[in-house]
Structures are given as C-alpha cells and as structure tokens.
Amino acid sequence: MISALSVLFVVIQLSFFTPYVFYNGGEVLLFGYTGWFLYGCIAIEKTNWKLAVFLFIGGILGFICKSSFLWMYAATCCFLWLRFSMGTKDIIGWIKNGIWIGIPAVLSLFMIYHFYLSKGANPSSITGSIKLAWETFGFPLASPILTAFSIDDLTNGLLFHDDPPMFTYFWGVIIVLICAVLSILLIWFIVKKAPHKNYALLLVVFYVVSVLFFGQSFLRQANISYEARHLRLIGLIAAPGIIYLVSRLQTGYKYLFYFICFVIAYSSYKYFVPSYFQNKNISARGYSGIAQLFIDQQSLNYIRNLDKQNTNAIFVFNSPDLSLEIERNRTITVETIGAEVSIDYDDYVYKGHAGPLFIVLPADYIGPKSTIMRKCFPGYSGFKMTMLSNDYILWEAK
Numbered sequence: 516m517i518s519a520l521s522v523l524f525v526v527i528q529l530s531f532f533t534p535y536v537f538y539n540g541g542e543v544l545l546f547g548y549t550g551w552f553l554y555g556c557i558a559i560e561k562t563n564w565k566l567a568v569f570l571f572i573g574g575i576l577g578f579i580c581k582s583s584f585l586w587m588y589a590a591t592c593c594f595l596w597l598r599f600s601m602g603t604k605d606i607i608g609w610i611k612n613g614i615w616i617g618i619p620a621v622l623s624l625f626m627i628y629h630f631y632l633s634k635g636a637n638p639s640s641i642t643g644s645i646k647l648a649w650e651t652f653g654f655p656l657a658s659p660i661l662t663a664f665s666i667d668d669l670t671n672g673l674l675f676h677d678d679p680p681m682f683t684y685f686w687g688v689i690i691v692l693i694c695a696v697l698s699i700l701l702i703w704f705i706v707k708k709a710p711h712k713n714y715a716l717l718l719v720v721f722y723v724v725s726v727l728f729f730g731q732s733f734l735r736q737a738n739i740s741y742e743a744r745h746l747r748l749i750g751l752i753a754a755p756g757i758i759y760l761v762s763r764l765q766t767g768y769k770y771l772f773y774f775i776c777f778v779i780a781y782s783s784y785k786y787f788v789p790s791y792f793q794n795k796n797i798s799a800r801g802y803s804g805i806a807q808l809f810i811d812q813q814s815l816n817y818i819r820n821l822d823k824q825n826t827n828a829i830f831v832f833n834s835p836d837l838s839l840e841i842e843r844n845r846t847i848t849v850e851t852i853g854a855e856v857s858i859d860y861d862d863y864v865y866k867g868h869a870g871p872l873f874i875v876l877p878a879d880y881i882g883p884k885s886t887i888m889r890k891c892f893p894g895y896s897g898f899k900m901t902m903l904s905n906d907y908i909l910w911e912a913k
Contacts, residue, residue: 517762521755527780529668530747536790537808541581542744548580549587549748556591557713562599562615570595570616574623578631585627587748590724592620594717601716643736649688650674654741655729657694659701659722662750663757665779666694667743674741705756708763718752725749801840809834810875814903818875827870831888837875845869849891852884860891868894874910881908 525531534543552573559566570592577584599612654661654674661667671678673687682690702722706715725746732739739745761772798806799815807815809832818830819840828844830837838846849863872895874888881900888910889898895912903909 517755517758520758524663524754524758524776525751527776527783528663528750529665529779529783529786530662530744532783532787533668535787536794539744541583542747544580545577545584545748548577549584550751552577553591553717553752556595557717562612566595566615567619569619571619571623574620575626578627582631583745585624586724586728587721588620588623589728590721592616593724594720597720598713598716645734646736647734650691650741651733652726652730653688653691653695654733655726655746657691657698658725658743658746658749659698659753660694661691661698661743662747663753664750664775665782666690669779669782672742701753701757701760704760705753708760709756710759714755718756721752722749802842803839805836805839807836807840810837811904811906814875814907814909815840817901817903817909818873821873825871829869829872831872831874831892833876849888852880852887856883856887858887863888863891865892866894871911871913875903876908876910878902878904878906878908885910 530542533539534546555569555573559569573591574584574588577588596609596613596616599616600609603609603612661673667673670681670687670690672680673682673690674684680687702718706719709715709718725748729739729746733741743750761769764772794806794808798808799810799812800806801815801819810818815837818837821828822830822841822843826843830841830844830846831849832838832846833849833851835848838848847865850858852858872892874892876885876888880888885900885908889895892912898910898912901909901911
C-alpha cells in the first residue's frame with residue numbers, strides 16, 4: 516500500500532505532467548530509467564561479477580539518458596559500498612567491496628569521458644567566480660520539500676523564472692531557507708522511523724551527495740540553474756518515506772496532508788488540461804506532426820514552402836524543435852539573445868557561405884537584436900525582412 520500510494524503521490528506532482536505538454540529532454544528519460552536502476556541496486560545482494568556488470572552498463576545507460584546522472588552514479592556507488600561494508604569490522608572487507616564497485620565505475624566513467632566529456636564544454640565545466648550566498652547550499656538542502664511537494668514548480672520558480680515570478684528574490688530565498696530546515700527535519704524523521712534500513716541509507720546518501728554536488732556547482736557558478744528539476748530524484752526517493760510517516764499520524768494531520776495533495780493535484784490539472792488542448796487544437800504542426808510551441812501555423816507554413824523550394828539553403832532558428840520541420844535543407848540553432856542584448860560573438864558567428872540564408876526570429880527581435888543576428892553571418896549581405904505573422908519575422912539573404 517505504501518508503494519502504491521507513493522506512486523500516486525508522484526503522479527499528482529506538476530513535474531509528472533510537464534512532459535505531456537512539452538518535451539523537457541533527458542528529464543523524461545531519467546524519470547523512466549533511474550527507478551529501475553536503483554531497484555537493481557537494492558535487488559543485488561552481494562558483491563560479485565553481476566554487480567560489476569550491472570554498474571558498468573548502468574552507468575553508461577544512465578549518462579546517455581542525461582549527463583546529470585553522474586552525480587546520481589556517484590551516490591549509487593557510495594550507497595552500495597556502505598551497504599555491503601557496514602557491519603564489517605575487517606578493513607580488508609571494505610577494500611574488497613570498494614574494488615568490486617570501484618573498478619566497473621571507473622571503467623564506465625572512462626568510457627563516458629573518452630567518448631563525450633573530453634570532446635568539449637558541458638554545463639558543469641563552464642564556471643564563473645566563486646559566489647557564496649544563502650541559496651548556494653540552501654537550495655539543494657531544501658530539495659526534498661521543493662521537489663516532493665512541487666513547491667518550486669507551483670511558484671513559477673523561487674529563484675529561477677521562466678514565467679513571471681510570484682515572489683521577489685528576497686522572499687524566494689527566505690522560502691528556500693525555510694524549506695531547507697523542514698527538509699532536514701523530514702529526512703531525520705524518515706531515517707528514524709523507516710523500517711527498511713537500506714531505504715534510509717539510500718535516502719541519506721543521495722541527499723548528502725546531492726547537497727555536496729549542487730552546492731559546489733552553485734558555489735562555482737556552474738552553468739546549472741536554480742531549478743528543482745535538477746534535484747527531482749531526491750523528492751522521488753523521499754516519497755515512500757513521506758507516505759510512511761503520514762500513515763502513522765493522527766487522523767487530523769492525515770486530512771491536512773490529503774488537503775495538500777488535493778491542492779497539488781488540482782494545480783497540476785489546471786496546468787495540464789488547457790496546455791494539452793493548446794497543443795492539440797492551436798499549436799502549429801508541420802512535417803514532424805509535433806506541436807510546435809515557438810512558431811505559429813502561418814509562419815510555419817511559409818517556412819515549409821521555402822524548404823520545398825530550396826535544396827542548398829540554411830535555416831536559422833532559436834529553437835531546436837523547429838529543425839524537425841526542415842526536410843531538404845540544413846539548419847543552425849542559435850541561443851536566444853537575452854534582454855541585455857549582448858552576446859559572445861564567437862559563440863554565434865557562422866563564417867561559411869552556402870545557398871540562401873533564412874533566419875526565423877520572434878517579432879520582438881526587430882531592432883538591435885536583428886542587427887546582431889545578421890552580423891553573425893558575415894558571408895551574407897543584402898538582407899531582406901519579411902513579416903511572417905504578427906509574432907514572427909524572416910530575414911533572408913541570397
């Protein structure tokens with residue numbers, strides 16, 4: 516019953532419905548993969564060749580799902596080492612267990628580094644100056660509450676905002692710090708009350724590793740945003756513990772928890788239903804059949820006709836999704852230019868020249884942003900602008 520209710524508790528969260536509205540990348544793959552991976556870690560009873568093969572293959576598959584799996588992989592190795600070694604007084608036993616776990620983990624990481632990480636920059640390698648703030652470690656410490664109860668999602672992001680924020684930065688930090696204290700208490704109660712010691716150990720190890728990894732990442736100002744989705748796994752692991760604690764509460768407190776769950780479920784419903792019908796009935800669709808969020812149907816139809824009329828053209832978009840609609844030509848995806856209207860020119864410039872160039876941009880790029888974008892293609896001149904619709908423009912040069 517605890518397991519079934521935990522699944523229901525996960526399903527009502529806003530993060531569960533998000534992929535049904537737009538594809539948020541490796542988050543979907545990790546959600547489908549990590550639970551089974553952790554189940555395998557619990558199911559294996561001793562250190563042997565089966566564990567070694569499982570860790571080697573599991574590490575590579577997890578990284579393919581999403582690169583952030585690496586911190587989860589590190590936490591998994593720590594958990595397994597402690598699980599098999601705790602209670603063993605002989606230090607040789609600790610070393611043997613470490614070898615069984617360490618060798619396949621190192622081999623897996625070598626493959627990952629050789630074939631991917633060594634090829635260029637990644638979010639954790641791009642850093643700035645050291646910045647210690649209340650949220651640096653407070654945000655990862657608050658992850659159990661922020662993620663298990665969708666607080667960061669329901670508030671449009673406490674510290675990182677895609678939509679208009681509900682709270683100022685000051686109050687966002689205050690809420691994060693309160694959630695951090697509540698999260699520490701929650702973990703403490705789960706560990707104290709949970710009957711399954713392997714589960715308690717798993718929760719503590721992953722919580723500690725996540726705080727250390729994301730804390731030092733935020734401290735170095737790595738290219739990782741203050742979004743709860745990065746720490747979603749902590750909320751997923753904590754869910755059974757939360758349900759277990761609630762099952763032992765008095766009736767009045769249970770009803771309070773039910774009310775909280777109802778609010779979360781209703782908010783998820785209010786987000787999902789209109790967004791689903793927006794995708795189904797209003798969003799633009801082209802060759803791929805996928806609902807396109809970053810262009811309208813009128814503009815997409817125009818682009819599709821240009822694609823049919825050319826065979827050596829280059830289309831430039833600021834959303835990778837739109838490349839799916841181009842069948843006959845090449846595409847380039849550029850990062851969105853922010854409100855400060857400044858870019859690293861080397862990251863945007865395309866010095867080549869092929870066939871016709873078509874740059875599709877939102878209408879609010881008219882002005883300095885359009886000028887910057889055209890300068891990023893020095894091999895082309897004589898640009899002409901076309902209003903595709905009220906919301907999108909096209910710059911073309913032949």
